[in-house]
Amino acid sequence: MKTKVGADQRVRPSPYGGWLGRHGFGGRNVWGGRHVWGGRHVGRPLLVIALCASAASAQTRLAILQAEDRRAPTANDVGALRSGAHSPDPQTRRLAIRALGRLERAAVITDIVPGLRHELPEIRSESANAIAQAARNADRRAVDSAQTSLAARLKAEADSDVRAALCEAIGRLPYTAAEQIEDAERALVDMAGRAGTVTDRLGVAKAFEALARTAQKIGPLSDDAAALLRRLVTPASGEASSGSRVRRLALEALVTANGVDSATLTAAAHDPDAQARRIAMRAAAAPNHPQTAADRTVLSGGLDDPAAMVRLEALRGNRSCDRTIAAAADRDVHVALAALDQLARCGSSADAISLLEHAVDDLSDAGSLREWHRAAHALVALASAAAERGAAKLPQFTGSSIWQLRMYAARAAAALTDRVALEKLATTDADDNVREAAVEGLTRVAAHDADAVYVSELTRSGYQVVRAAALALEGTPNADAAAPALREALQRLVAEGHDNSHDARAAIEKTLAGVGADRRVGPAAGRTRARAATDGPGRTEGPTRGSAPTVRTKPTETDLSAEDLRRLASPRARIAIRGVGTFELALFTSEAPATVLRFAHLAESGYYDGLTFHRVVPNFVIQGGSPGANEYIGDASYMRDEVGLWPHVRGAVGISTRGHDTGDAQIFIDLVDNPRLDHVYTVFAQVLNGIDVVDRILEGDVIDRIDIIP
Template identity: 35%
Template sequence: MKAAGALLAVLLLAAPQGQPARSQKATTPQGLRLAALMEADSLADPQRLLNYANGGDPAVQGVAIRALGNRRDRSLTRLLLPFLQASDERVRDEAVGAVVQSLKGEPLPGDPELVPAVERLLMSAASPLASWALGHLPYTTAEEVKTAERFLADGGHPPLADGLEALARRNPKLVSFDPETIDRLAAVVKREAPGAWYASLGALLAAHALDADTAKAAVEFTARKPEEDEDAAEVRRLATTALSGGAAPLSAVERSSAITRLLGDPWYTVRYEAVRAYARREAASRGCQPLVDVIRDTSLHVALAALDALGQSCPTDDAITDRLVAESRTPPPIGSWHREAHAFVALAKRAPERAVISMPAFRQHTVWQVRMYAARAAEAMKDVPTLQILAQDSTDNVVEAALGPLRKLDPAAADTPGPKLVPPLADALARVTKENKDTSRDTRLALIDAIRAHAQKGDTTALTALLKDYDGVVATAAAAAIRSLTGEAVRPAPVPKPRPSIGPVTPVHAIVRMKSGGWFGLDLGFDRAPLAAARFVRLAESHYYDGLSFHRVVSNFVIQGGSPGANEYAGDRDYMRDEMGVARNTRGSVGVSTRGANTGDAQLYINLVTNQRLDGDFTIFATVAGARDAMSVVDQIAEGDEILRIEIIR
C-alpha cells in the first residue's frame, strides 16, 4: 500500500492544477446532485465537474466522476486516480469505471507509463470491481497482460474470472495464460473449486485454452439448486457455442452425442445454439431431420433458427424443400408472420424456382415486415423486378432492404452523378435540418456527402449555413465538403442548442405492457445512470413509447426497440449523454442503444443472455424486474411486437 501511495503522489504531480470555486447556487445534497447532472448533460468544462467530484457528498461525487470518465480523455485519468482510494465505496466504484472510460481516449504523447501505473494502482484499490477494470485496460505489451493475469489468478483467492475473461478476449495477440491459470479456471467449471462458472468458461474459450474434460463438464453442467438453473443454463449455452465453432476439443462421436442431447435442453437459449451447432457440424453427415423436428419448437427463437438453417442444409433432400414450400404459406394479415417469412427466405435460397409462385403474395402483403423479408428473398433469387417494385415501397425500411441488393444486381439502377440532383438533395437537407433533431445526424451526413459528390465545383450554396449548425459533427462535415468543392479551408463554428430538461431523478419503477397482453417490470438505475433513467421516465410519461415496437430481435443476444421508424436511425430528437461505468450486460439488463459516443436516442435494448463483450461500451440504466419470471415474457417478444404503454410507478 505504501508503494501505491508513493506512485499516486508522483502521478498527481503531473496532473493539471487549479480549479475554479464551486458554484454557490446549490447547497443541499439533492440540489448539488442535480447541478452536477446538469453539468454532465451539458458536456461542461471538466474543471467544473471536478468541483463536484471533490465535494463531500458521495452521490454528487459519483455523478461528476462518472461524467469525467465518459469524456474519454486520458488527460483526465490522473485526476481520477485519487478517487480509487476514497473512503466511500460508492466513490471508489465510480472511479474504477471512470478510469477505464478515460483510457479510451487517444494516448498522450510522452506518457507511455500511464497504463502500467494505472494497472498497479488498481491492484491496490479497495474496490472489488478493480478486477473487472484490470481486464479492460488498453494494454500494449505482453508483459502488462501477464502482470494482470497473474494478479487475477492469484492462488490466495478464487480466480477473478470476469477480469481474466475480458483480458483474454480484448488482447488475443498478447495473452497466453500460464498453466496454473488454466488449471484454476478449469477447476471452477468442473466444480472442483469456488468461483464464477460462466466467466471462468468464457476466459478459457477466449484464451483458446479449453480442454476436453472441461468441455464435457460444461456441456453437462446442471443446477444443484433451483436458483442456479439460469446460471447453469448460461454455462451450457456458452459450451454449445464452443461445439459449433470447434473450440471444444471433443471427438466427433462425443461432439455429435452432446449436440443431439442439447437439442432437447429445457432452456431455449441452449437449444438455439444446439440448432446452429447441428446445422454447422452434423447436418452434412447425419441429415436434416433433427432440424425439421424443431421447426415446431415452443420457442420461436429455436424454430426460426431451424428454418433459417434449412435454407442451406441438406440441399439435395427434396423432402426438406417440400416442407419449406408448405411452411411458406401466405402470412395472416394480423398476428405472427415470422415462421412463414423465414421459411420463404429459406426456400428462396434453397430452391428459388419454387419460391417464384409465392413471391407476389409476400411482396404485396399488408404487413411491411413481410415485404421486407420478400426483399431478402428476392436478393437470394436475384429477382430484380421484385426489388425494383419494393424499392418504391411506402415504408422506408422496405426500401432500404431492397435498394442495397438492387444496386448490386442492377448497377444501372444506381444514381448517375450530376448537378441536377443537387436541388432535391439540398431541399431534403434543409427540411431535415429544420426539424432541429440531434438524431437527424446520420441522415444529414449522408445528404452532405451526396451533395459533395453531385455538386459542381464551387457550388456550396446548400452547405454554407451548416457551418454554424447546432451539431458540431454536421458543421465539421459541411466544412470538409466545402473544402472539397472550393479548395478553400473554412472553419466550422457550431452553435449548440439548449439541452432539454432532465426531469425528476427520484427512484421509480416501470411496467412495460405489450400489445400481446404480456408485461414485465423494470427497476430503473437512478444510482448508475440517472440521466438515462430520467429521460426514459419523461418519455414514458409523455406516451412516447406507446405503439412503438421491438424492431430488432437477435436470438441469444438482444432485443432492441423504441424507434418511431422501427429502425436503427429514428429516435428521440435530442441525443443522450453516455453514462458508462461498471454496470454489466447480464441477462435482463437494459441499456441505451447508440451509434457512437453520446448518440443515445432513447432506443433501448434488453440482454437476452449475458453479453460480456458489451460491458463498458453502453449505458445500463435498468434491469428487468423479477428477472427469472419477467424474462419469460421478454424471451417471447418477436420482431415487430409492439409496446402498448409504459407505466411509471412512483
C-alpha cells in the same frame, strides 16, 4: 459491507457483491427502501440522499450532474467536477468521480486516483471504474500509469467488492502492447491465488473476459491464464448456483482466446446453469477450429436441452438437415424460426423443401399480429434452397397487406436476383422499411444499373431508406445526375435539425466526397460532425448495426432538475406488450439519471404507446421504441451515454446507440449476459419480473403502454 456510515452518507455498494454478484440478477441498494428486490430490502438511493441533504450540498450535486450531462465543455465545468472529486462529502465525491470517468479524458485520471484510498469502499470501487473509463482513449503512457495505480491498490485492498472492481478495471484498460497484457495477467493471476470469495473470483473472471478480447489483437493469453480460466469454469464446492457468473465469464474468455479444451467443453455442457451450457454450445460451434467428435457430441446433446437458449445455440452449430427439420417444430418459436432460416442450406433435402413450402403456403393466420413470422422466414429460406419454387411463391408476399411480409419478400427477391420485384418494391411500396430492404437488395443485384431508383429514394422521409440510397450511389458513374439529388437531400436533412438523421447525412456526405462533389449546404451543416468509430469493442456489434459516432458541436440544454430527480428517485416501469403480457423494470436513477428522466418523460407523454420491438436477435437482445420501426429513427435529440458499474446481464435494459452519445430513446433488453456491451452501452434498468414475457417477444410486437410508478 465492511464500513458502516451514517444515513446521510450511505452510498450504493458495488454490483459485484450481493445477489447480482452471485446470480447475475438483482442487487443491493439499487433503489427505494419501500421496495424489495432479490429477497432483501434495499437502501435509499444515492440521489434521494444527495438531494435531500442540505440545500447547499444538493445544489452542488445537481450542478455536478448537469455539468456531466453537458459533457463538461468548459473549463468551469471541468473545474467543478475536479473540485467535487476532492470534496469531503462522500456523496458529492462519488458523483464527481463517476462524472470525470464518463468524460473519457485521460487528463482527469490524476484527479480520480486519490479516490482509490478513500475510507469508503464504494468510493474506491467507483474510482477504479472511473479510471478505466477515463483511460478509454488514452495513449500508452497514460494507460501504463493507470495500470500501475490500479495494480498497486489491488495488492493492498481489503474489501472483496473493491478488489473485484480493481480487477475488472485492470482487465479492460485499452492495451496496445504485449508487455501490457503480460503485466495485467500477472496482477490477475496473483489475485486469483489470493481469492477467498466468489466476489474475488467474479472480479478475476470479468477482468479476463475483457482482457481476452483486447489480447485478440495483440497475442494469445498465457498458459497460466488459460489454466486459471479452465479452473474457474469448473464449479467450486458449494458454488453450483452462486458462482454461475464466474463460470460464464471464464468460459467466455476461453472461447475468445480459443482455449476451450475437450474436458472443459464437456464439463461446461453439463453445467447446472443454462447460460453456461449456452456458451459451451457456442464454443463447440466456434468457426476458428475444425469441429471435433467431442464438439458434435456436445451439440447433439444441446439440441435436446430443456433450455431454449441452449437448443438455439446448439442449432447454430448443427450441420444436419434432419436435425434442423426436427427443430423447426420446436416448442419455442425463436428456435423454430432459426431452424427455418437454416434450412436455406438444405436444398438437397426433399423433406426440407416440402417443409418450407408448407410453411410458405400456410397463410391462414398470417394476418394476425403474431402469426406472420413462420411464413416470412420460410420464404427467404426457400428462395435460397429452391429458387424456382421460391420465385413461384414470391408474388403473394410482395402484394401482402402486412408490411413485414413485404419486407421479407424484398429479402427473398434479393436472394432470387429478381430485379423487377425489387424495383417495384423500392419505388411503389408505402413503407420505407420495405423500400430500404429493396434498395439494399438492388445494390447487390443491379449495382449502379439501378442508380435512377436510388436517386428517386433520396426524396423519402425515412432516414433509413435515404441512408441506403446514398450508400448505393457510392462510386456512381452517374455523378452528374446523382450529386444534385444528394445535395438536395442533405440540405433538407440539415434544415430539419434532427440529431438522429446523422447516419443518413454521413452516408450522403461520404458519397458526395467519393464523386468529388461539393458537400457544403450552408451554415447549418455544422450541427453535428462524425468522428472515427474507435470506441472499442461492441459498437458495431451491439444493439444497432452501427455507423460512425456523432459528437455535438453545440451543447444541448440539460433536462435534469432537482424536482424530477426527487420524484423519480426510486421508480419502476410497467410495460404492457399486446397479446403477450406485462413485465416490470427497476429504473436506476442513481446510476443513469439523465437516461431515466428522458425515458420516464417520454413514457409519461405516451411516446412509446403503439411502438414496436422491431429487432429481435435471440440469445442477444430485443430492441424497440422507434417511431419508424427501424434502427435509424428515434427521438429527434440524442442523449448522452451513462455507462457505469451495472453489467449487461440477462434482463438488463439499455439505450441503443450508433456511436458515442447517440442514444435516441430506443431501448434494448439483454436476453442473455452480454459482457462485451459493458461500459459501452448505458444500463438504466433491470427486469424485476416478467422475464418470461420478454423471452416471448417477437419481431413487430407492440408496446401497448409504459406506466411509470414513482
